[in-house]
Amino acid sequence: MPPKKQHSTADVIDVIFGSSDENSGSGLESAFTSNEHKEDSAGDTEPQETESLSSLFVQRDISAELKSLSDLVNQQGTTLLELKSELLKMQKENTAQETELSDMKTRLAVSEQEVENLKKENTGREKVAFSAALGLPAGLRGPFGSETTIVYKNVLTNVGNAYNPATGIFTALYRGVYYIRFTGGVYDNNRYNIGVNLYKNNHFLMHLGENSIDGIAKHVSSGVTIQLEPGDQMYTRLPPYYVLWDDSFFRTSFSGFFLFHI
Structure with missing residues (x-):
């Protein structure tokens, strides 16, 4: 609570001559009291304004943090898509390599069979x-x-x-x-x-x-x-x-x- 303000001579004169009330004493007291209340209200407004500004700064900080988090999530999402794309590419390459390996195994098996057939033919072939x-x-x-x-x-x-x-x-x-x-x-x-x-x-x-x-x-x-x-x-x-x-x-x-x- 701020210190109580002292009333000046001008304030007193304004109260005396500006009031038509018969109970001048009461008007004077009322005026002084009303004036004091105004001053007290003005003093109470200052903390409220400080709290509002602090709340605004906090909201701005949260918004900035949320935007930063949103950007990070988007960046991670892009990176994840790139990783998925690279994974699909590797899977396709692995599939192609597996197919090629299977073909090579098949050709090798055929070649081995041909060698065995030649061995059998040569075993039974007459030599002169x-x-x-x-x-x-x-x-x-x-x-x-x-x-x-x-x-x-x-x-x-x-x-x-x-x-x-x-x-x-x-x-x-x-x-x-x-x-x-x-x-x-x-x-x-x-x-x-x-x-x-x-x-x-x-x-x-x-x-x-x-x-x-x-x-x-x-x-x-x-x-x-x-x-x-x-x-x-x-x-x-x-x-x-x-x-x-x-x-x-x-x-x-x-x-x-x-x-x-x-």
């Missing part, structure tokens, strides 16, 4: 291969006055025992395609031609040769892919007045192997 040469003793074979079957006694390979080193003849064991190869060589000779004839079942197939005047040392070779039936025979013959040379280098040879069934 031979290679033989004139070899030692070193020197010329021929010339002879008639065509002569060449016997390659030095056997290098004879899988299936289809080649006979006593006759120089290869006999087909199975119906299918075979590869036959033959070579010839000569050394220290400028008088006789070098040559080899290839036969199938007494039928002439091809000739391989060189003239003697081409040089002292000569080498020739050839091969053929041919279909044979079981029992068909392949061999080579030395033409009349032709020669061949061989030594430990196996310059003159006869080889063949089975390719596949038909």
Whole structure:
């Protein structure tokens, strides 16, 4: 409560001359009392105004805090959407990788099965291969006055025992395609031609040769892919007045192997 205000002379005169009431004393007292009440009311208004301002500032602080929280929630919502989008993207990538991995597993399983099938086929497949040469003793074979079957006694390979080193003849064991190869060589000779004839079942197939005047040392070779039936025979013959040379280098040879069934 603020200190009581002292009444001035002007206040007293205003009260005395401004009042028409017979009870002037009462009017004076009433005036002073009313004036005091006004002053007391003015003093009471000041705390109320301070409280109102304080309440306004508090409301403004709350509004600012709420706005800040709202902005934070919106920001977190945006971040959450971005995370969801990234998660969906990762899920799609994982799904694609899983699909690719599944395809790779399927291809691997197919490849493994193909390998197993090939193993089974090779296990049951007939194997035929031979290679033989004139070899030692070193020197010329021929010339002879008639065509002569060449016997390659030095056997290098004879899988299936289809080649006979006593006759120089290869006999087909199975119906299918075979590869036959033959070579010839000569050394220290400028008088006789070098040559080899290839036969199938007494039928002439091809000739391989060189003239003697081409040089002292000569080498020739050839091969053929041919279909044979079981029992068909392949061999080579030395033409009349032709020669061949061989030594430990196996310059003159006869080889063949089975390719596949038909």
